[in-house]
Amino acid sequence: MWWAGITALAGGAVLCVLGWYGVAGERFAERQLPYLASSTGPGAALVVAGSVWLAALWLAAAPPAGPRQPEEARPEPTAPVRPSSQGPPVRVPGGTLVHRPDCPLVAGKPDVVPAAGADLDPCPVCEPDGGEDPAGGPSGAAGGGAGSAH
Template sequence: MNATDRRTEPWRDGDALTVCATTLIGLAVIAGAWFGVSGTVSATRQAAWLNAGAAGFAIEAGGLCLWLLRLRRAVGERRVALISLAPQEDAQEPMRTARPPRCTRPTDTTVPLPLVRAAGMTRVHHPDCPLVAGKDVTPAGLDDGEPCGVCAA
């Protein structure tokens, strides 16, 4: 598996094996507990089988939580790569620098452009924010929308 394959799949083979193994083990313990409790009439023996079933559920839930955490980590890595806040070490092509945002309206060159926003955006950004890089932007004020959480406008 090369670097580009790793980025197209949200999890590794080991992650899929872990979730399958813990799910099968957990279900086997739950099924064994169900079978064991169905053959007893004593409440104390049923409680022991109930504890075994709860342990099987904990095994299964633990494996699924590990899998969800791995998927969450993959989403975070893709989000960082999407907005280009961190350089990708395994990129095969050189990183392209985004062109500076273009203003669609003429602006006064003596007044700095503190905040901008692109068409369809509800938040205002600094001109060097990666979320507006390469987009046609218009000047905006703080009263034009919520400040961006990435560039902390």
């Protein structure tokens, strides 16, 4: 395979040199044209084709960029870890979902408030348990009724 690319590259270079030599020996452009058409043009095409061929073979033979691991050394995919907080459900002011306190969508947000009394849908990421009713949380909690429409 390498030899085909090298042969095309070398043959194209020889044709370019012959065409150049033929053109250089002619004074008028009309007499130079046959050398350009029969030698230099096809020679340049062979040089390009041989270069592309060699580059493609070189890229195909290159090792992959990342480290390879045998099949038995690869870790098995695991199911996503579902947050499991026992705290009261929370919400973000103006939000439409009720979350567990450790839900990745609300974790670390400073404006999280308890979701008591708010009529909100459960978060599809953390899926708060059905045992904790998001709409009927502990009575007297801060933010009760703030998420409902008046």
